Amino acid sequence: MRDKILKILREHQDEYVSGEMICQACGVSRTAVWKHIRELEERGYQIDAVRNRGYRLLYSPDVVTPEEIILGLKTDVLGREIVYRDQVASTNELATELAYQGASEGTLVVADQQTGGRGRRGRAWFSPPGKGVWMSLILRPKLSPAYASQLTLVAAIALSRAFSSLTGQQAGIKWPNDIFFGSKKCCGILTEMHADHDRIHHIVLGIGINVNMESSEFPEELRDIAVSLRIVKGESLVRSKVIQSVLTYLEPLYQQYVREGGFSSLREEWKLESITIGRNVRAVTPRGEIEGTAVDIDEAGALCVMTESGEIVRIHSAEILFN
Numbered sequence: 001m002r003d004k005i006l007k008i009l010r011e012h013q014d015e016y017v018s019g020e021m022i023c024q025a026c027g028v029s030r031t032a033v034w035k036h037i038r039e040l041e042e043r044g045y046q047i048d049a050v051r052n053r054g055y056r057l058l059y060s061p062d063v064v065t066p067e068e069i070i071l072g073l074k075t076d077v078l079g080r081e082i083v084y085r086d087q088v089a090s091t092n093e094l095a096t097e098l099a100y101q102g103a104s105e106g107t108l109v110v111a112d113q114q115t116g117g118r119g120r121r122g123r124a125w126f127s128p129p130g131k132g133v134w135m136s137l138i139l140r141p142k143l144s145p146a147y148a149s150q151l152t153l154v155a156a157i158a159l160s161r162a163f164s165s166l167t168g169q170q171a172g173i174k175w176p177n178d179i180f181f182g183s184k185k186c187c188g189i190l191t192e193m194h195a196d197h198d199r200i201h202h203i204v205l206g207i208g209i210n211v212n213m214e215s216s217e218f219p220e221e222l223r224d225i226a227v228s229l230r231i232v233k234g235e236s237l238v239r240s241k242v243i244q245s246v247l248t249y250l251e252p253l254y255q256q257y258v259r260e261g262g263f264s265s266l267r268e269e270w271k272l273e274s275i276t277i278g279r280n281v282r283a284v285t286p287r288g289e290i291e292g293t294a295v296d297i298d299e300a301g302a303l304c305v306m307t308e309s310g311e312i313v314r315i316h317s318a319e320i321l322f323n
């Protein structure tokens, strides 16, 4: 209901909309309308209310609530259900719980702040309030578990494209799960799945995006390695629009990944967004370090590194450092 009222106020931003008109459009009482208006105000919206004239929206805050994300979202599946929290330990954790409870394909879990945001291998992900997009999508692709980790690569294509388009600057993928501008990271992806031997039950695709932080707002240890879309663009962005853009770029790529059975048909598109191929890298793997030049990505998404001896090593999981 709040979504509907907000939509009406948005459509008439330059004029007052009578309480009566809202009541009729929404099929609720005047008292109910007034209650929803109060709730919107509590969430930071400024709404002018004038006797005998009605309501006018003066200001919308930069929030990542469902009503802001839904308005103008053009996807069919991704983000059609949205679960929002002001604060959560980790959206991946909450999304996992909801997935086990049967949440539908495409459900988006989003929080203003994470108190225990995680990266890979138990690392922490800095997720302060009001500045970033901390979100997880619940996906249920009918694929074998072998393809699950490839979803990270598919999402990376969408994110890189979305960020380039939002900022006007070229973003790029650092294999496997980071999006960079130049030598600094603005986004990380954490894909977690629940599967049995032959099928995926669900994948939680976690995405953390630094949107509006200034350099000084990053903790000391991240200042040299992290960047936000705002720093790159030179002006702040509306976080709900960032989410909409990501979902819009991701949906067709995700559908292709499901239809074609994995990442391989998207390999060339991944390469166009990559900042990894052609670089001298050090890959820190569970079985030791490999140094060489990243020369390709294979059909399964493994990074192909040519060592000094000319041997090509396929790397499936590693920490990549640029030399």
Ligand code: BTX
Binding pocket: 089, 090, 091, 092, 093, 114, 116, 117, 118, 119, 120, 121, 123, 124, 125, 126, 127, 133, 134, 135, 136, 177, 178, 185, 186, 187, 188, 189, 190, 206, 207, 208, 209, 210, 222, 225, 226, 227
């Ligand atoms: P990663 O393991 O590849 O990267 C984690 C590393 O990135 C950290 O050790 C730190 O050096 C650096 N780092 C931490 N926070 C930031 C930040 N805000 N910006 C840039 N660099 C940072 C990457 O893991 C995957 C991160 C996924 C985060 C999302 S947020 C929504 C969802 N919920 C959740 O708990 N995790 C995911």
